[in-house]
Amino acid sequence: MQKALVAGIAVGIICSFMGTFLVLRRYSLFGDGIAHVAFGGISVGLFLGVFPLWTAFIVSIFGGLGLQKLRQSTKISGDSAVAVVLVSGLAVGVILVSSSGGFSVDLFSFLFGSILLISNEDTIMILAISAGIIATLTLLQKQFLHLTFNEEQAKLGGLRTTLLNYAFVVLASITVVTSMRLVGILLISALIVVPNITAMMFGKGFKKTVFISMGIAVISVVSGILVSYSFNVAPSGTIVVIAVGILVGTLILKSTGLLQKVDIKTPSKISHNS
16 A cells, blocks of 8 residues: 555656646647557567566657657647557557457556556656656756647747657656556546646646646545555546546536636646746
């Protein structure tokens, strides 16, 4: 439980931080697409008999870079590019799983999460990677914000937009793979998107939105792990249900006028406030 809580809090923080940029860039399904690519990477690892997380990292990073290249070179929209990458990774994974004799216990743990079963080595790895992601996002926060709200203006301002876009995709891919042990491949997108949608309803500036999102993610993770342990249910599903419950509660408060009414469809307000 101690390892699960520590690792879960770290994952909740990096998912909410990275998710803010993804949601504002209309890349809400990026996490889902990369998670399915990671499924192909995990299948490769299990098929070859190597540690599946390493192959998942490698395949996911290349998948994310391919997604970015596909979007830039062919002018395919972001959601369409994600869909292409998603089905490709899923198809490769299904082929390899069927070739290796079907689903195994290890594969199910990655599909649905296994935060209560992580080892000391897994916990250390998650903490180290989380610290690196938070440090990098904090260091490049202004550059990523320029890309998020006006990529053309950022390019005219002298930013190396292509390199920054690739760096962002790599960070997002690493975040997704690192978070799979918490909520699994099938639910990772929810942990990235739901806390940020909830946080944006408060209509605060970018930094405050990030901190609100982190708070919602951490509350969802901690309470989800404790509830799942007490009632012997899956922690991944419990975490997501609690996060969605917070979202629904926020919507109710907003509809009754207790929250300031804001238009969450236009991220320019967040940019203006920040």
